[in-house]
Amino acid sequence: MSGKPRLTYLNGRGRMEPIRWLLGAAGVEFEETFLETREQYEKLIKGGSLLFQQVPLVEIDGMKMVQTRAILSYIAGKYNLYGKDLKERALIDMYVEGITDLMQMILMFPFAPPEEKEKNFNSIKEKATNRYFPVFEKVLKQHGQDFLVGNKFSWADIQLIEAILAVEEKIPAVLSGFPQLQAFKIRMSNMPTIKKFLQPGSPRKPPPDDHYVETVLKIFKN
């Protein structure tokens, strides 16, 4: 046993990607088990490892943790990425929840029927540009600091850089009206742990392709 956290999920982003980002940014090495077949998934359920019969699953510190938010909160708390007090936590939580709502749209995008793709794409663009990015642009402008909360690197910053890059994959010029976010993106991308995570060969997963979508539908059909 290595003592490193072990992540069990499909070999793709999905709901595990924010966890890979957070561990990566915290400089924590981890191992991964990839689910490739329905049988593997059923075996995992039968074995009693999945509290609510769902993945993500992260084995960490003797716990078999499930539920993405619970896992992320634990990791953020453990690695001092959750602010210095309750109020900073509250801000981080608010920012993370907002970003999660945006990321949820991107997560579901490949699974919508083809006739809805254009509508969903426009929705992502509209929400990113009018609802979410303006909030963080304003936060950074108002305090003039490098990080979103408490002048210190936190989970909120990691979640935001992940979201910026994910939206840019769909809408390359999405940051054009957001100079603070452009600078933020460069700053975060250059932090040593994140820089490493952004390099080829890291645990970061590529955007979902048809094969990934097929695998998801096959494994999680119910």
Place this chain on the structure above:
Amino acid sequence: MAGKPKLHYTKGRGRMESVRWLLAAAGVEFEEEFIEKKEDLEKLWSDGSLLFQQVPMVEIDGMKMVQARAILSYIAGKYNLYGKDLKERAWIDMYVEGTTDLMGMIMHLPFHSGDTKEKHLALITERATNRYFPVYEKALKDHGHDYLVGNKLSWADIHLLEAILMTEECKPGILSAFPLLQAFKGRISNVPTIKKFLQPGSQRKPPPDDKYIANVRKIFNI
């Protein structure tokens, strides 16, 4: 200024009800400002009160908090309902995410009709009986304590009671195979602050009726 938290939402359960439960269980008095028509929501928008233009919004300790999970985590932390350390927090978070998923399904039920409503109700029943309630029944059985985590009342217990009562409303008798949850329900309902909240005249909201749903659709354009 009263100093009491102030809740902004429609006059119904929705995403605010868990916040009402948690504050009440913690013995915290709160005020409510109800969104009754579209203009009320538009005023909150134009005031800049809603970080992501959404409710729930809770004014608490000088913050205008949004995002139900962020609000709930803050209240739980502030009123010592979040366990004694990171690991207890992790368990509370996992349990709460499960009950959140279950209650989320029930929250959507009134927005279905006819056949899909029947199917959705069947899915709720199946999930409650096979995925969620067995987990909490087992947790109570394994440690034999009165509360889910750390032998102390926490957010997880309050959320579970809310979920049990909500599930029973749409499917009476759902706890028939869960003796420990039946005992839990009796026990937690008798916690003085919760007992008070369960009495008529409290700020607990009734299940949504057609009139409420129609108004919600109108206000939020859904």
